[in-house]
Amino acid sequence: MPDALPADRSGHVPDSAQMPYDALLLLSFGGPEGPDDVVPFLENVTRGRGIPRERLEEVGQHYYLFDGVSPINAQNRALLDALRKDFAGHGLDLPVYWGNRNWAPYLTDTLREMTHDGRRRVLVLATSAYASYSGCRQYRENLAEALATLEGEGLYPPRVDKLRHYFNHPGFVEPMTEGVLTSLADLPQEAREGAHLVFTTHSIPVAAADTSGPVEAHGDGGAYVAQHLDVAALIAEAVRERTGTARPWSLVYQSRSGPPQVPWLEPDICDHLEDLHGRGVPGAVMVPIGFVSDHMEVLYDLDTEATAKASELGLPVRRSPTVGSDPRFAAAVRDLVLERAAAERGGRPARCALGELGPSHDVCPIGCCPARTPKPAAAGADDPHQ
Ligand SMILES: CC1=C(CCC(=O)O)c2cc3nc(cc4[nH]c(cc5[nH]c(cc1n2)c(C)c5CCC(=O)O)c(CCC(=O)O)c4C)C(CCC(=O)O)=C3C
Numbered sequence: 001m002p003d004a005l006p007a008d009r010s011g012h013v014p015d016s017a018q019m020p021y022d023a024l025l026l027l028s029f030g031g032p033e034g035p036d037d038v039v040p041f042l043e044n045v046t047r048g049r050g051i052p053r054e055r056l057e058e059v060g061q062h063y064y065l066f067d068g069v070s071p072i073n074a075q076n077r078a079l080l081d082a083l084r085k086d087f088a089g090h091g092l093d094l095p096v097y098w099g100n101r102n103w104a105p106y107l108t109d110t111l112r113e114m115t116h117d118g119r120r121r122v123l124v125l126a127t128s129a130y131a132s133y134s135g136c137r138q139y140r141e142n143l144a145e146a147l148a149t150l151e152g153e154g155l156y157p158p159r160v161d162k163l164r165h166y167f168n169h170p171g172f173v174e175p176m177t178e179g180v181l182t183s184l185a186d187l188p189q190e191a192r193e194g195a196h197l198v199f200t201t202h203s204i205p206v207a208a209a210d211t212s213g214p215v216e217a218h219g220d221g222g223a224y225v226a227q228h229l230d231v232a233a234l235i236a237e238a239v240r241e242r243t244g245t246a247r248p249w250s251l252v253y254q255s256r257s258g259p260p261q262v263p264w265l266e267p268d269i270c271d272h273l274e275d276l277h278g279r280g281v282p283g284a285v286m287v288p289i290g291f292v293s294d295h296m297e298v299l300y301d302l303d304t305e306a307t308a309k310a311s312e313l314g315l316p317v318r319r320s321p322t323v324g325s326d327p328r329f330a331a332a333v334r335d336l337v338l339e340r341a342a343a344e345r346g347g348r349p350a351r352c353a354l355g356e357l358g359p360s361h362d363v364c365p366i367g368c369c370p371a372r373t374p375k376p377a378a379a380g381a382d383d384p385h386q
């Protein structure tokens with residue numbers, strides 16, 4: 001006998017005794033696909049967020065430099081393909097859908113389609129690996145808003161659960177480690193030996209960092225920084241093991257926005273490169289551990305801005321790749337899906353995680369990554385539908 005299946009809120013039990021979920025939803029940020037999309041996209045992103053006009057104009061220029069096309073949508077299509085291939089190749093019969101917070105295909109439209117397709121219990125994979133308001137709760141708020149819209153249309157949308165944070169899953173860490181080794185080998189020989197590793201992620205307001213993760217992590221600097229430090233240490237150690245050289249490393253930040261009087265996480269990557277150069281460091285590899293694909297924050301802030309800064313300094317740098325649609329990442333997602341399915345059936349699955357922090361929670365507890373202005377959030381302990 002399989003474990004008893006929990007009935008969802010419609011009372012419907014999915015057909016397969018093995019799989020309480022009937023779909024996976026890839027939930028991402030979205031990005032513009034041409035010059036006419038840029039302003040409406042930025043309006044979607046920043047609605048009600050108080051970002052200064054000048055910052056928006058500046059960020060618009062980043063997109064125009066690439067003909068108004070963010071690579072993020074193509075990267076998500078590639079990830080969808082990789083997930084479908086991996087699932088099909090391993091007998092996991094789970095349809096995969098895709099919806100975005102800020103651009104088409106919009107989350108609400110995808111969830112409407114899923115409702116029409118009869119999906120009743122959906123697992124969500126967000127393209128953000130870490131805790132924080134921007135990287136987790138905001139996605140959950142968007143889910144709640146989309147579900148409320150569909151209910152307002154008289155529909156009965158599925159119940160949604162979110163996969164746990166995967167920053168420390170080997171399928172996320174290993175491809176990045178391999179990328180660092182390749183980037184080191186690609187540095188000019190005289191820069192290679194003493195090169196530093198510069199792990200980088202999105203800066204967020206210090207107040208948001210301090211309250212990231214479950215309440216127990218608050219006040220201690222929060223889960224966001226701790227999780228990034230864990231991944232950085234893991235990659236640095238793996239690189240040491242495989243090259244025989246222990247390299248100095250740091251965690252730095254990029255893509256700051258918001259008014260200058262509000263403190264955000266520092267140091268900024270460009271200031272850090274200047275500092276390294278000033279200390280006589282011969283080279284560096286920038287490792288974008290905060291991101292899941294080589295989207296605009298990587299292409300502009302690292303490959304354009306930070307790389308220009310480095311060449312102005314005469315500091316040789318390389319930027320290592322993100323996981324993107326690496327088959328090992330797709331396999332990690334399958335592992336996380338099966339793990340969660342087993343946990344939902346009442347089992348005690350093995351939970352794959354490297355580093356010091358251990359596997360993250362399945363369900364965000366109350367008070368996790370609070371918003372400045374409280375809003376309903378789905379797929380957490382405070383979800384009114386759970
Ligand atoms: C933690 C984090 C991630 C990583 C986790 C995740 O991936 O979710 C992330 C990803 C991304 N951020 C992106 C784009 C933007 N983020 C902005 C603004 C902001 N991001 C923030 C944080 C994060 N952002 C914050 C605290 C703000 C300030 C406003 C607010 O409090 O909400 C703005 C407004 C202009 C500006 O200020 O830069 C834009 C255009 C894109 C798309 C790239 C593409 O198009 O390829 C992606 C993947």
Ligand SMILES: [Fe+2]
Binds near residue numbers: 202
């Ligand atoms: Fe962002």
